[in-house]
Amino acid sequence: MSDDPFFGLSGDSTWNACIGQQGDELHYVEGYLEAASELANAVIDKKMLAKRDTLVLPILYNARHAIELVLKYVGGQLFDCGVLAQRHPANHDIKGLWGHLVAADVADEAIRNHLKALERFIISLDRIDDDGQELRYHVSRDGETSLKGESLANIVVIRDNLKELSSVVDGLMHRTIGFVAERKSGTYSCRCSRADLREIAGMMPPLADWGTEAFTQAKNAVKERFSLSNTQFSKAIDAIKANREFYAMVGGETDLPYLLDDEVMLVVEQWRILHPDDAGKEPKVVQGSRFRSADLIANIKKRRECVEALSETVLCQEAADLEALFYLGRGDFYPERFEERAAGYLKSLGDGAELRARTARLLDKTNLLTCLERGARRAGRLSLAQRLGKPPAEQEPPHETNVSQAMRK
Structure with a gap:
């Protein structure tokens, strides 16, 4: 065992904690807030009456520091993705940090709401400690007794409000992560984030009703909820119409680059031959001892026949679209990147042998039908x-297997 009293390691790794290069920025936020909650719970649950006066200080300080850290994290993330024009000065002013984010009026309803919910905690802690000193030191920088305007703090009240604070901080933190990831998709307007646009699409009537009173009512509801002008509303609608997934939410259809609907149904038809009992069911767990060589040979033969049956239909461009559709349904990327992903798959296909191998691998997937359905909806x-x-019996049969090239784009 090392002589280092705090960073030495023992032979038992059970209690090794990841810090530094193995840690994470968000561990700081979560850690200080969890520490405040755990201390408050311990004082109350263990009836540590003698420790109320000493532990209340680290409880409040940890809560304040967690707020400071989450505000700095959010500010840094929003600056890095270009939403904030400048960073807030590096200090411990939680009210200033919060005000900087509020003034930015971030184009995301959830982030604005989380910041609003944080306001009462900011006001409370800033009132007693505006620079992060008074909860740490008995005497302030100007020689005055810290917290001299306060006499009592109730740990039960603190504990109960820490639960709400934890929920607000967690929501703000994770929504910021999602917001930054969504920005990379390119789907947003000057006033609405991608998540906002999804909400707006869900509030709008079907395309067939656009131009009717139903559209006007929905428009007014959207403008009121998201504080949009007529121009901002129009830009949000343009962004929705340009997005495969959101346009579908109002009943719009968008073609795939090369793959036709009937070609997808032909693929599913061959997939059902390979998986006659698996459609709509969870994958089965089969013991290795139950495999027989005859069954394996028969399966390989059937698999080869299914791939061959698609050889005149699933060409390289169709195979690339099909693969992109599957992985879109699996949730691997945003629909906005469909063409880009399909182009990448197409580039990697190579010769006919690779095309057949990739087709076979897709047919092997027991979740192919589920992912294709989800992918089609998102696309x-x-x-x-x-x-x-x-169900298979109700499905419209595909047209001829060798779909005319004249039908292709």
Whole structure:
């Protein structure tokens, strides 16, 4: 064991904690807030009456420091992705940090709401400690007794409000992570984030009703909720119409680059041959001892036949779209990147042997149907998603296997 009293390691790694290069910025936020909650709970649950006066100080300080850290984290993330024009000065002024973010009027409803919910905690702690000193030292920088305007603090009240604070901080922290990730998709307007646009799409009537009173009512509701002008509303609608997934939410259809709906249904038809009992079911766990060589040989033969049956339909461009559709349904990327991902798959396909191998790997996937249905919906192919979601007996049969090249783009 090392002689270092705090950073030495023992032979038992059970209690090794990751810090430094193995740690994470958010561990600081979560750690200080969890420490405040754990201390408050310990004092109350263990009836540590003698420790009320000493532990209340680290409880409040840890809560304040967690707020400071989350505000600095959010500010840094928003600056790095170009939403904030400048950083707040590096200090311990939580009211200033909070005000800097509020003044930015971030184009995301959830972030604005989380900041609003944080306001009462900011006001309370800033009132007694505006620079992070008075909860740490008995005497302030100007020689005055710290917290001289306060006499009592109730740990039960603190404990109960720490629960709400934890919820607000957690919501702000994780929404910021999501917001920054969404910005990379390019889907947002000057006033609305990608998440806001999804909400707006869900509030709008079907396309067939646009231009009617139903549209006007929805428009007014959206403008009021998100504080949008007519121009800002129009830009939000333009962004929705340009997005495969959101346009589908109002009933719009968007074509895939090369893959036709009937071609997808032909793939599913061959997939059902390979997985006759798996459609809509969870994958089975099969013991290795139950495999027989004859069964494996028969399966390989059937698999080869299914791939061959698609050889005149699933060409390189169709295979790339199909692969992108599957992984979109699995949630691997945003629909906005569909063309880019399909182009990447196309580039990696290579010769005919690779095309057949990739087709076979897709047919092997027991979740192919589920992911294709989800992918079709997210890609804006509602009619295809509806066909894929029907039981086999109710599905519209595909056209001829060798779909005419004249039908292709």
